[in-house]
Amino acid sequence: MSEVSGAIRTADEFEPNKATAMENTKISADKVQVYYGDTHAIKDVSINIRAQTVTAFIGPSGCGKSTFLRCLNRMNDTIDICRVEGRIAIDDEDIYDPKVDPVQLRAKVGMVFQKPNPFPKSIYDNVSYGPRIHGLVRRKSELDDIVASSLQKAGLWEEVKDRLDSPGTGLSGGQQQRLCIARAIAVSPEVILMDEPCSALDPIATAKVEELIDELRENYTIVIVTHSMQQAARVSQRTAFFHLGNLVEVGDTQDIFTNPRDKRTQDYITGRFG
Ligand SMILES: Nc1ncnc2c1ncn2[C@@H]1O[C@H](COP(=O)(O)OP(=O)(O)OP(=O)(O)O)[C@@H](O)[C@H]1O
Numbered sequence: 002m003s004e005v006s007g008a009i010r011t012a013d014e015f016e017p018n019k020a021t022a023m024e025n026t027k028i029s030a031d032k033v034q035v036y037y038g039d040t041h042a043i044k045d046v047s048i049n050i051r052a053q054t055v056t057a058f059i060g061p062s063g064c065g066k067s068t069f070l071r072c073l074n075r076m077n078d079t080i081d082i083c084r085v086e087g088r089i090a091i092d093d094e095d096i097y098d099p100k101v102d103p104v105q106l107r108a109k110v111g112m113v114f115q116k117p118n119p120f121p122k123s124i125y126d127n128v129s130y131g132p133r134i135h136g137l138v139r140r141k142s143e144l145d146d147i148v149a150s151s152l153q154k155a156g157l158w159e160e161v162k163d164r165l166d167s168p169g170t171g172l173s174g175g176q177q178q179r180l181c182i183a184r185a186i187a188v189s190p191e192v193i194l195m196d197e198p199c200s201a202l203d204p205i206a207t208a209k210v211e212e213l214i215d216e217l218r219e220n221y222t223i224v225i226v227t228h229s230m231q232q233a234a235r236v237s238q239r240t241a242f243f244h245l246g247n248l249v250e251v252g253d254t255q256d257i258f259t260n261p262r263d264k265r266t267q268d269y270i271t272g273r274f275g
Pocket residue numbers: 037040042060061062063064065066067068069080
């Protein structure tokens with residue numbers, strides 16, 4: 002099986018270590034269709050997403066990047082008119098199987114949104130909330146440890162360790178976004194989905210979050226939707242290009258940007274549309 006189904010050639014068809022790449026699959030989507038009422042937003046998308054890799058979803062506005070991202074932790078379940086067909090598996094387990102609890106799934110597959118959205122609570126409570134509701138800790142000292150280590154992993158500890166009781170909403174935008182990343186990390190996810198996580202941040206805060214994404218890759222599978230091709234080039238190892246609900250091609254980021262196989266990808270990356 003190639004990484005993208007259908008007649009379109011993919012960079013992976015030329016990959017010498019294909020078997021190794023397949024073994025490394027964390028998420029596999031097969032013939033996924035998404036409808037909002039009568040609108041067919043995602044058309045027959047198949048893709049394998051690799052573990053401990055940053056995969057960027059790029060494409061013009063409205064092409065379905067966010068819709069497909071939200072399929073990966075069933076966030077679309079919360080939209081009444083949205084219907085998802087096909088199969089999406091994480092570690093070969095179908096996440097749309099009726100026995101899968103979407104709340105547990107969303108702990109395993111965390112999400113960071115475009116606009117930082119800390120709870121109107123303290124920094125400590127923002128990070129400890131998930132582990133408490135998921136029953137991951139028994140003692141306050143364990144919770145303290147999770148809060149500290151999550152903030153450390155999110156690169157925020159040094160900036161907030163003396164004011165854990167202050168409101169999360171009082172932090173700068175970039176700090177709030179790293180707090181949201183700490184909150185996602187606190188429940189020990191395996192996958193982190195990021196929907197344009199830097200679009201509300203200034204260049205310095207963006208650089209910090211990008212650096213963090215690079216560090217997190219060692220322990221997590223990361224999928225990021227971005228409008229910035231520079232960002233995709235900086236942070237991702239794999240890039241998937243979407244157009245009008247289709248996944249046009251996926252491959253190593255460097256190949257997609259230097260040697261796209263489809264004219265639509267080429268037109269997009271050279272700024273001819275979108
Ligand atoms: N909640 C919704 N209800 C109805 N239609 C929706 C909804 N969300 C998205 N759509 C439609 O689905 C299609 C894909 O939208 P989506 O937001 O996934 O694209 P996108 O590539 O992420 O766009 P952008 O880059 O502008 O964020 C669009 O036609 C959009 O209008």
